[in-house]
Amino acid sequence: MTRRPTSRDVATRAGVSQSTVSFVFTGKGGISSATRARVLEAAAELHYRPNLAARSMRTRQTGRIAVVLTTQSLLYSAALLEGATVVARDGGFVVELVTVSAEQAERHLRLREVILSGEFEGLLSFVPVAPELTEETRSSTTVVLSLSEFDDRLHATGQLTDAQPLVDMMERLYELGHRHFLHIGGSYDFPSAVARREAYTSTVARLGVQSLGVHEGEWRAEAGYEIVRTLPADVAPFALIAANDHIATGAIRAAAERGWSVPGTMSVTGWDDLPQSAWLVPPLTTVIQDREAFGAYTMRLLIATMRTQTPPARPDDLQRIVWRGSVGAPSVR
Numbered sequence: 001m002t003r004r005p006t007s008r009d010v011a012t013r014a015g016v017s018q019s020t021v022s023f024v025f026t027g028k029g030g031i032s033s034a035t036r037a038r039v040l041e042a043a044a045e046l047h048y049r050p051n052l053a054a055r056s057m058r059t060r061q062t063g064r065i066a067v068v069l070t071t072q073s074l075l076y077s078a079a080l081l082e083g084a085t086v087v088a089r090d091g092g093f094v095v096e097l098v099t100v101s102a103e104q105a106e107r108h109l110r111l112r113e114v115i116l117s118g119e120f121e122g123l124l125s126f127v128p129v130a131p132e133l134t135e136e137t138r139s140s141t142t143v144v145l146s147l148s149e150f151d152d153r154l155h156a157t158g159q160l161t162d163a164q165p166l167v168d169m170m171e172r173l174y175e176l177g178h179r180h181f182l183h184i185g186g187s188y189d190f191p192s193a194v195a196r197r198e199a200y201t202s203t204v205a206r207l208g209v210q211s212l213g214v215h216e217g218e219w220r221a222e223a224g225y226e227i228v229r230t231l232p233a234d235v236a237p238f239a240l241i242a243a244n245d246h247i248a249t250g251a252i253r254a255a256a257e258r259g260w261s262v263p264g265t266m267s268v269t270g271w272d273d274l275p276q277s278a279w280l281v282p283p284l285t286t287v288i289q290d291r292e293a294f295g296a297y298t299m300r301l302l303i304a305t306m307r308t309q310t311p312p313a314r315p316d317d318l319q320r321i322v323w324r325g326s327v328g329a330p331s332v333r
Helices: 007-014 018-026 033-046 052-059 071-076 078-090 104-116 131-136 164-175 191-207 221-229 245-257 291-306
Strands: 064-070 094-100 122-125 143-146 180-185 210-216 238-242 266-269 286-289 319-322
Touching: 007 018, 007 033, 018 033, 064 078, 064 104, 064 291, 078 094, 078 291, 094 104, 104 122, 104 131, 122 291, 143 291, 164 191, 164 238, 164 266, 164 286, 164 319, 180 191, 180 221, 191 210, 210 221, 221 238, 221 245, 238 245, 245 266
Parallel strands: 064 094, 064 122, 122 143, 180 210, 180 238, 238 266
Antiparallel strands: 286 319
């Protein structure tokens, strides 16, 4: 049987003391970034993982972090989990996914049970944690980081609803000569849809352009298809600002059926950069949301809180525009 690598092996490979390896994996200060990187690289090469049971007996630290999601949000959270898990693993922690009910009372009971179990050093919650629960469990050894990025219905809020990219796209379209715009939004139950609608209407007013309408949709291709299909035949060339790539895809399909050029008769932008969006004809200009980077940042924040270290800087590039062929100057009639 292959012998499991030890911290002594890592120390030898990295050219440091065994105590330095211990300090790196327990988060103690006084270790330079270069030394820390060398230790982590040696650990990765040796496939070393700290002995969590031994650590727990020595330090009363379990080496385990719980990441909390609802079962309904799992499909959309893979990138968040990937980013968070990589950071935790590099820090010497094991991540355990805890799923909870979307129903508030059941979620409250499950969160209380997890926090008070003593099994986790930290808990990173992507679902709301009631303030009274945080207060009730303050004496627990578990450090709880509850993010404000999702509301009680698990709709994105906070930084993930920043609509500035939509403003940037409209300003670029204005520079290309567009003076007529149309917005097809998502359901206004979602804070992100409301933020994009408000960004659209304020930008229309600021630029002094004409709006052909603001429509609430259901985030589906059918919304874009039906609205574009029913526009007047003599509509002026315009720019369609769609709340997501599904809506934009339906709109492009309707334009093609009507014999409208994209761009030309209609420029169109989306949001989310779905895998197929780069393969549309024409390829879709859209917005990338880097949820993996956000997951990594939140885990760094939790670990810094657990270790009473300076919190990491909040990333400011979680959303960026990908310019593709679906936008251009309006055609002249």
